[in-house]
Amino acid sequence: MAKLVLLHRADSIYDDEPDVVYDFPRQYLKAMQEAVGDWVIYYEPVKAGPRGYFAVARIDEIIPKPGVEGRYLALIAPGSFLPFDREVPRLIDGRPLEASLTGPDGGPVTGGLAQSAVRRLSEADFARIVNLGLPADLEAREATRYGASAGGLAEHAAPFERPVIERLTRRAYRDVAFRRKVREAYGYRCAMSGLMLRNGGGRPEVQAAHIRPVEHGGSDSVRNGLALSGTLHWMFDRGLISVAEDCETILVSRNKVPGEVIDRLLIPGGRLLKPRDPRHAPHPANLRWHRENVFGQISAEGPAPWH
Known part of the structure; x- marks a missing residue:
């Protein structure tokens, strides 16, 4: 090799x-x-x-x-x-x-x-x-990025120096790398609400959602990601919302989501907020996979987060 x-x-x-x-x-x-x-x-x-x-x-x-x-x-x-x-x-x-x-x-x-x-x-x-x-201490950097302590790590402890290949294949590390890149690409704004929310410590509340999940062949490319609020991430993963073939129009399963919830959560006009760099825009093939395999097809079990 x-x-x-x-x-x-x-x-x-x-x-x-x-x-x-x-x-x-x-x-x-x-x-x-x-x-x-x-x-x-x-x-x-x-x-x-x-x-x-x-x-x-x-x-x-x-x-x-x-x-x-x-x-x-x-x-x-x-x-x-x-x-x-x-x-x-x-x-x-x-x-x-x-x-x-x-x-x-x-x-x-x-x-x-x-x-x-x-x-x-x-x-x-x-x-x-x-x-x-992709620094070895990326997880620790993210955990302490907004002043919080890296839970479980002794103060001033050096990060464990994992071999490069082990780091590249470890899911926890990849999740941190993916989250950082996706949130940065969208300017820490939710792509469907347009809001940029931060908690009291300044940490962004927006999450990084895989459009096509890794377990279903999706990648950790920014083009397979959307920055979404916690509620919209939940809705996206359960097929209550998606993105149309034009890669801009937000689709809603209106028989499952109350109209007042849509009005409260989605950006006026219902069009996806794009990344600042067009090279990071969602790939049409990933959005198509979500429409064909997730949208309207997954049971949204449990209480809805807007209740």
Whole structure:
């Protein structure tokens, strides 16, 4: 197996969806085949945008691209994609993070490998980049972010340094990373009410909802998330509300939700509030899955939170 850096542009003309599939030509087939079962880091070229290294995922399988000679698709292992908490720049103090892109003087090399869409990555460089983008102490940072103590942690105790791969596969860590990215993408506002609520300590009350649950093949991509208030999150998970095919109109199961509740909870006009960065907007395929598999189909057991 081998770890790789994969170049991805948000405006790519290829069938790339970082949490689902990566489209590449035959010249990279050998390296991609070596990486099956292993992890890759996504990188956005400097000329395409400011993100640098921005996410990690694991390659599950390589298949020929249907109907296109000389191109292949790397299928991403379900549940493996995770965006970095903070994008990692190409250079730190003028030095590349990839040893293969570092010249004799410690500065970056140009041309050749630096422009390759697929690059092999050493274990050390992989760990270094992931640790910068997804710090080992992310859970503790989130727990103490608004002045609260990290319950159960001794004061001044150093976080347990988990191995990188163990961290990337641990659900509790991934939930924290997903929550931070989704809430930030929506400016800590509920996408369906438009409200930005904070408790007395300043902690945002908005939650991060998976549109397509992880247990049903959903990813931890921001494009599979919505920032929702606790009540609207409950309603969304139980199929009482969804989003229409236009990716904007909020759908309501009106035979199950009283009209006065709708008027009180939803943003005037009933249209979804979008993230500040359009690259983080909900993916139409995820919203379609929710409409077809959840909306109006799940029994809302227990007392409704608006009662």
